[in-house]
Structure formats: structure tokens, C-alpha cells
Amino acid sequence: MNIRFYNARILTMKEPIEIRNGELWVKDKEIVYVGDGSDKDEVLRTMGPSYSFERELDCKGNVLMPGFKDAHTHTAMTLMRSHADDMPLNDWLNQQIFPIEANMGYEEVYQFTKLGVLEYLTSGITAAMDMYLDPQAIFDAFTECGFRNVQVSGINKFGPTLEVMEERYNKFNGVNDLSSYMLGFHAEYTCEKELLQGISEMAHKYKAPVYTHGSETKAEVQGCIDRYGMTPTEFCDSLGLFDFGGGIYHGCHVTQKDMDIFLNRGLYEVTNPGSNTKLASGIAPVSLYRKRGIPIAIGTDGPASNNALDFFREMFLVTGLAKLRDGDAASTDALEVLKMATVNGAKCMHLNDCETLSVGQKADLIMIDMHQPNMQPIHNIPKNIVYSGSKQNVKLTMINGKILYEDGEFFVGCDVEKLYETCSKIIDKMGVRG
Secondary structure, eight states, rough: OEEEEEEEEOOOOOOOEEEEEEEEEEEETEEEEEEESSSHHHHHHHTTTOOOOSSEOOOTOEEEEOOEEEEEOOOOGGGTTTOSSSOOHHHIIIIIHHHHTOOOOHHHHHHHHHHHHHHHTTTTTEEEEOOSHHHHHHHHHHHHOOEEEEOOBBBTTTTTOHHHHHHHHHEEEEETTTEEEEESSGGGGSSHHHHHHHHHHHHHHHHHHHEEEESHHHHHHHHHHHHHHHHHHHHHHHTTTTTTOEEEEEEEEEOHHHHHHHHHHHHHEEEEEEHHHHTOOOOOOOOHHHHTTOOEEEEOTTTSSOOOOHHHHHHHHHHHHHHHHHTTTTOHHHHHHHHHIIHHHHHHHTTTSSSSSSSTOOEEEEEESSSGGGGGGSHHHHHHHHTTGGGGGEEEEEEEEEEEEETEEEEESSHHHHHHHHHHHHHHTTTOOO
């Protein structure tokens, strides 16, 4: 579909970060024009005589910007939202989460992934890096909704096998332009050394990055030191797991040596402030990562530990917690956080054609409603988005050139109310409620 957005404030996220007034045109899946509109007739001529707009949308001064990239999540954990709260991480996992997950099959993962997609869209999230059960169910749900996704293997000592992991890696890459699949594992503490060595061999075979949970809690770090005499980052690196880059989810408790490894291996720190705050896991040293030149992306983590898939809350927590940790209100600028939420997230997820609003990039964008009291008066729009923006400001979410959410309505190929009803019945059947 060819769409013209005009009368817009455009935040391209290209350096230098600034707002420009003008137009943005989408042709099929790509952005084909970003400018002030003064050369509109000339550009239209170059598009050919058959080119025309199927929709022209007056933005009325609202902001167009790249969608947020959720660089770490477990989408179908919507099933357990607010079920297992106010518990320490170990008890939360072993007493509540793992027993429920043992009874989750294709249907549960499929339906609750779709539920998560709806929430992503209302939060302006246009891509998610999902590590969870049943990749086929996840792939089907995301594909049917038209949502961009990067799956990551969550292999651990309970399964699947290395052979299945490799099969999935080959199966889900290159199937369509919305989906990809990365090598990864749940965490050092849930994997035997031999398994991690096998993953390393696979990473070298495909020259592929590897992603994992790491250094989320002090107890996790100490446990690895007790087992191997090294931190989780050091141990995994000693096995060659990060020779082709990748990322660490959480990274709350890291050493200078860990940061050396991040820098040398090109690892991304994926901070998850909402989940880490709720589970009292710790505060990632965001400003220290930045000073070392380590790239940072942002994740929500799963909706059982967060409990929301809300990127506005995550952005505020990234900067707010960093300032509190450092005792310095200037330690982490909102503009840097906005880069983490968009450009850095896309790079971490290897979505190199979804980084900015530029000609040739995928049309993954959102419209921020400026006609709301929390966005007035207009002083500094990028900082306003981080410090006072909220999900109420997401007026439109487009992925791959298709509008999937606009003014409270979803266009994802399913009856939303029926989906809610289906999810509720699944919860009753599983005995999860209450």
C-alpha cells in the first residue's frame, strides 16, 4: 500500500537527532521519501506515471518516529501476568513459572503470543526479540499478525537437543522478511558445560552471534564463580561463545573484566529495568557501559516479571535508575535512551533496515499524538517522549508498510475480543487463575 504522511513532525533518529517538519511516503514495505514536500512533484515524476497514493494521512503536527525495538522478551508469558508476583527470583522461577511452563503447548504459546502482540502495538513496539517455548507457535502467531520478530533459542539442560536447535536455526531463517532466528541459551546456570561447548561449536560453524541471560543477580554470578572460578561472562567467553558477538540480557552485576569482554567481542548489553526492579535483581550500570563504549539496547523481559510490555516505562526507568545509581541527575541523557530504544535495539537484533526513518529503510514507524496534555507545552519533543510520554500517545503503529494499530483499533487479522475470551478459557483450564 502506498501511503503519504504529511503535515508531520518527523524524528528520523539519524544524527544529529532533531525534529523536521514535512512528509514521509511509504511504498509497499519501504520508505521512499522523507522531506519537506517542496520537491513533491519532481519526486513523484521519478516514481513513474502509475504511482499514486492509496491513502494520504494528515498527521496534524503529530510526530513520526521509528518504532521501539524490544530487544529481550518472553511474549507468551502474558499467560502468567500478575499470577506470580512479589516473590524472589529463584522462588518465582522454580515454584511458579517453571511448573506452569511445563504444561504449555502449541495452543497456549500461540494464543498468548498474539495477546502480547496487541500490547506491543499499543506501546509503539514494532519488533521483539523473543526467547520462549515452541518456536513454531511463536512464528505462526507473529506471522499471522504481521509483526516483526527475532526469535532466540532458549536451550538449556532440560531441552531441546542441539540437533533440534540447529534445525530451528535453519528452518526459521529466511522464511519471510518479518522473522529471523538467533542462536542462544537460557543461562549459564541452567546449562551443563558440555551443552555450552556444543552451542559454541554451532556458533563457529555458522559464524553466528549468541544471546543469553547473564549476570542478572549477585547469586547467579557467585554460583558461576563457585563452579568455574569465573563470572558468567568470563566463563562463556572462555568457551568461545561470543566470538561472533551477540548480547547479554540484564547485565546488572558485571566486573571491569566482563566489560572488557563486552567491548572486545562486540556484545550488546540489553537492559531490562522494569523486570529487574520488580524482582529486585539489581540495576544495570548503564552509565559505565556507555563510558566504555558498549552498545546498549532495551528489553521489557516477559510480562510475568515486568508485568507490562510498555516501552515508555522502560525508557524512563533506564534513565531514572541510572541517575539514582550514580547519584547524578546528568548521568544518562534522555536522547541516549531514545537511541537505545530504537537504533541500538535494531542493531542488536540485526534489523539493519529498521533503524531510522530514511529512504530505503523498512516502513516500521509510529505516530506520537502531540495533542495530549502530557505532551504540552512543546519544548523538547525527544526528551518529552522519554520523560512524560506514555502509551496513550501512540496513535498509530505501522510494520512493514502495514498499519496494524490506529486510534485504538487493531488490524492484525483476528477478533480481539474473541482472543481475550480464548486466553481466559485457557487460564481456567490450566488452573492458573488466582
